[in-house]
Amino acid sequence: MHTTFLEHVLKDLADKQLDVTNCTFVLPSKRSGTFLKKYIAQSLETSIFSPKVLSIQDFIAQISGVSQASNLELLLQLFEAYKKSALKQHDDFASFLKWGQTLLQDFNDIDGYLIPAKEILNYLSAIKELNHWSLQKDKTELIENYLDLWSNLEGIYHSLTTELLDHKTGYQGLVQRKAVEEIKKGSQVHNGETIVFVGFNALNAAESTIIQHYLERGNAHIYWDIDTYFLNDPIHDAGLFIRNYQRNWPYYKNRKIEGQEHFLQPKRISITGAPKNVAQSKYAGQLLQHIQNDSTVDLKQTALVLADETLLNPVLKSIPTSIGEVNITMGLPLNKTVLYAFFQSYLELQLNKSDRGWFHKHVVAFLSNPYAAALLRSNQSNFAAELIEQINSHNWLFVNESMLSRLKDHQKAIQLVFPDDLTTPTDWIHQCQTIIQQLKETYQQEKNAQELEYLYRFYTLFNQLSQFLENVAFVSELKSIKTLFKQLASMETLDFIGEPLSGLQIMGMLESRNLDFETVIITSVNEGILPSGKSNNSFIPFDVKRAYGLPTYKEKDAIYVYHFYRLIQRAKNVYIVYNTEPDVLEGGEKSRLVTQLLTDENLKPFVTHQIVSPEVRIEQPPLTQIPKNGQLLEDIKNFALNGFSPTSLTNYIKNPMDFYTRNILKINDLEEVEENIAANTFGTIVHDSLETLYTPFISQVLTKEALSKTKTQISDVVKHQFLKQLPGIDIGKGKFLLVYNVIVKYLQNFLDKELLDIQRNQIKILALETKYETILDLPDLSFPIKLKGTLDRVDEVDGVLRIIDYKTGKVEPKNVKISDWDELITNYDKAKAFQLLCYAYLYAKNHDFDSGVAGIYSFKNLSQGLFRFTEDKNGIIDHQTLAKFEQQLHTLVKEICNVQIPLTEKVD
Known part of the structure; x- marks a missing residue:
């Protein structure tokens, strides 16, 4: 390998016969200083004391006598200065944090580049006055406040810098400006030493002034890490700064910066x-x-x-x-860790507590974090899992103290996650420190060193926050700590050692x-x-x-x-x-x-x-097949004995895997809190409300007077069904109020339609929500097969039997029309026709039956009336129709129960 830059520096110093032990090396970073010491050690034949190796920040801090403050301390000091300014109106701390960091960076640049603060800040104020966006003669309050801030920037700057320097602290630019002032006063720091500046590139005005001061004093050396290829190119950005130093520094009036020649070497x-x-x-x-x-x-x-x-x-x-x-x-920035997400989630939980309690989403988000699981688990029970199950099963939109009191075995965990008096930032920080101590005990038992390292880093961060909050009064609301915690976590890192x-x-x-x-x-x-x-x-x-x-x-x-x-x-x-x-x-x-x-x-x-791109192989995955043997065969026999429902059979038609997962394994959708009402819950409320409203009319002919009276009961009946299905919700406001009104409107429209119908026809209610079942005669199978189903409504219209199914989803005429009977058990689009025939078949097996009709009332398109099952334009179901259906039904059931035919996935 070529000689490294640091080796080149040491070799050149040796050629100049300079003793490195008497040199003070100043480098851009501490890390490069570590490598410099390595190269010095490699070049030695005897042991020596290490020379001084300083980063530029440490070097300048020694000259200035001012230490650099932490970013949090600077932000708090800047806010103090801002609050003391003569502004008519001040932002709160949370709002200030959104722009305070940017202002601090601008102050840092102004000082680092030795610009008179009064001059540039007053200039900025004048520009803002000229550029403000209002064309009105009289400025609005918003514009007045905006311009007021700019006119007070100089005062804020002087208040901040005075306070910082009184405590001998500052931001980097202020430390640099102070160092330049000390040099101009004749500072004796580093005065008898040979100083070697190594590998700099972009220097601000203060750094440039300090380095030039030591160079012109005569006992300092500077080494630039630049290739002649960039240095001699007048437009190449890699040499932009160093070309400027060659051109503008008095030190280089009679000297030339020497570049190396490595870039064009073979590589x-x-x-x-x-x-x-x-x-x-x-x-x-x-x-x-x-x-x-x-x-x-x-x-x-x-x-x-x-x-x-x-x-x-x-x-x-x-x-x-x-x-x-x-x-x-x-x-690794702390805001990229899962532990940060855990504390953020805990803060969101507390911030979003209302009079109604803790919002369920924030509770579940917190409890689902892996650290919550580690914090709340015990040998006896799992509080997190138990509370989530309660929230879902009772549809708790909000979790309050009375609900938590039901979990009597978990009072310690409840106090940890849902403290009674967590109102201030200090309370939240102390609670987080308590949580860290609990987690520490858990991870110490597990000897999990990595998690303990994460915890320690956050423990120091919360200690830092706590110390600062003791000295300030303006961070009094939880929302203020949210922004501060977020900003601090993005600046602090978990260092790898x-x-x-x-x-x-x-x-x-x-x-x-x-x-x-x-x-x-x-x-x-x-x-x-x-x-x-x-x-x-x-x-x-x-x-x-x-x-x-x-x-x-x-x-x-x-x-x-x-x-x-x-x-x-x-x-x-x-x-x-x-x-x-x-x-x-x-x-x-x-x-x-x-x-x-x-x-x-x-x-x-x-x-x-x-x-390059990842190799992508598109392979058609084999269709999933599950042979019907062992336990699966026993499960199908038990299911058949208990009874096939029309829905289970249409699940099989849609995809045998759906039948397997939903009906055999009974894996349904996860139970969760319904913020927006689920389709099946909506349907249940409509069905149960209709049953309640029409039950008094069983075996009776509908009359206008009776139906009109029933119509006035709709609101109360729907309200009752809502509370029965979703006990944790409030139908007095929000999304549920809208859904409640939709259901009431659906039922009012249905009864209005019924009132019109009874003016032309006589309607007699025969049965509501009646369960029927029958045993299928299948000699090919060695075990009994039952078919069962619940009929929403059976009535007679002018003596014609009607079997009615209610649907809250959309229905089209093609869904209930059959032209090819084989489609009935192969095409899922005909599932609604299949269900209607199942209901008619069940009714016929349990009653004297000659003929009738079966149809669907769709509440989404109620104006189109009853969607009747039709076979080639004939809407009457008779024994011949049912015989054709029975043949298809037997074929389908025999396929499901046939040991030789595996359950095979169906693809669209």
């Missing part, structure tokens, strides 16, 4: 497009396996660089198990600074990710930034371009992977950096480009 650059993030991760795993199998490539000299750090989880799952040592140099100098290195782009590897894999090289594009998280407009020398997206892009090219300039094997099917929110097409490599004539011999 292999493989560019690969893969669809979606998972495919990228899997492909990276395949590359690592290939590298490990290649004896000429050293895995210890390999880095996997994630431009999009959210790929960490899928990448870790894709690393071959044969790779023993892996060092991860990036943290490993051996930084051994094994495969997995890192983000910034962690790769100053480090060189023989083999580099870079993922997610897409526009919007690498470089990150025109995202502008700032209140300062683009033209103002340009005027004051603040960085814009162009400078941000140039930083990423530099890191990208610096990574590959000394590498022998470069694998660049991009997403061919990007989500527009994650990034765009393949990066311009890929296009630059593909179009660079000097790199043509080294670059290959390919698109």
Whole structure:
């Protein structure tokens, strides 16, 4: 491998006969300092004390005498300064958090680039005054408040910085500005030392001023990690900053920045497009396996660089198990963990508590989290499962204290999940700490080190939150802690602890600074990710930034371009992977950096480009077949003895697997709370309401007076049926009120239709919701077969028997018309005709029967009247019709019970 950049620095210092033990090394990051110490140790023949190796932040903090405050502390201090400002109206803390971080970043840039705060902030205020969107002479209150904030920014800035510096803390830009002031006062910090600045690229004005100060003092050295290929190209972004230093720093008036020449050395650059993030991760795993199998490539000299750090989880799952040592140099953001989702779910549960109790969805979401299961399980019972079962079975839309009191054996768990007095953020934090202690005991017993590490990280986060809340009065509502917790969890990480100098290195782009590897894999090289594009998280407009020398997206892009090219300039094997099917929110097409490599004539011999995709084999899966032997045969015999219903038979016609799962195994849809009423519940309420309304008329002729009186009872009857079917709901408001009104309207329309009918015909009710059964005569089968069913209504219209079925779904005439009898047991579209014939057959077997009609009243198209079963335009069912039906029925039942015919899946 070529000499690494850090080795080059040490070699040059040795050539200058400088003793490294007397040098103070200043680098962009602590990580590159660790590698520098490694290279120093490798070059030694005797033991020495390690030289000072500092990150630029630590170096500047020592000069300034000011330490960097945590982000949470800064946000709280900024809010204090904002509340003290002379604004007429202030946002609450939750609203402030939505824009406070952006304002803090702008203050950081203003200080880091040494811009007079008064000048730029007053300029911004004037711009906002000119640009405000109102054309009216008199400004609205909204516009007044908006402009009021901008005119008070300078005061907020001075209040914040004064308070921070009084406590000798600050944000990074403020620390840098303070360091520049100390230098100008003649600071003696680091004054007798030889200082070596190593591997910098994008410096803000403060960093640039500090470094130049030490360079011009004469006993400092600076090393730039730049290839001459980029340095000498006037438009290549990789050299943008360093070319500016060469041009503008007085130090380089009579000196020249020396670049290295590695980029055009022979290397292999493989560019690969893969669809979606998972495919990228899997492909990276395949590359690592290939590298490990290649004896000429050293895995210890390999880095996997994630431009999009959210790929960490899928990448870790894709690393071959044969790779023993892996060092991860990036943290997993806490908001990407399941434990974060657990606490978020717990907060949502408390936030959404109302006078009616806890909303069922939030209760179930919390109880379904795996940490809830670990928290609430005991040897005796499972509180989570028991409560979810109660919610579903009783249709509890809200869970309140009286409902929870029914679970007498779980008072400890109830107090933990549903505390009586959880009202303030501090209460919630203390409750979360209690939950963490309970979980800790569980995972200690299981010796689950990974979960304990997660718990410890959240325990420190809640401690941090608790300490800050003790000192502030403005975070008083739970909704405020929601935003703060979310923001803090996105900034804090669960750090991986490993051996930084051994094994495969997995890192983000910034962690790769100053480090060189023989083999580099870079993922997610897409526009919007690498470089990150025109995202502008700032209140300062683009033209103002340009005027004051603040960085814009162009400078941000140039930083990423530099890191990208610096990574590959000394590498022998470069694998660049991009997403061919990007989500527009994650990034765009393949990066311009890929296009630059593909179009660079000097790199043509080294670059290959390919698109990969997972191998997709489309194989027609074999139809599922279940032979009728053993237990299944016994189950079918028992089912036949208990009785086939028309619905079970049409399930078989639709798909024998449906018959198997629903009727034999009795696997129905999961029971769950009905927020929107289910179709079957809707139908049950309609059927039961009609039965209640018409029961007084059994064996009677319908009269106008009686029906008119019955019509007035509809509302009360439907209300009663609602409470019977869905005891946990309130039909006085919301969706259930709408459904209630729909059902009442359906029944009113039905009775109105009945009132019209009895003016022309005499209708006599014979039976309602009557159960019938009969034994089928099938000598081919050695066990008895029963057919059973419930007839919704049987009546006589002018002496003609009618068998009626109610349907709340839509029905079409073709569903009840038969022309080919074989279709009856093969085509599911004829299921309604089959059911009507079953009901007629059952009635005929239990009564004297000559002829009649069978039909369906569909409440969705009631105006079309009764949909009568018809056979080739004949709507009368007689013994001949039933004989034809019986033949088809016997054929179907014999097929179901035939041992030789397996239950075979039917495909559409």
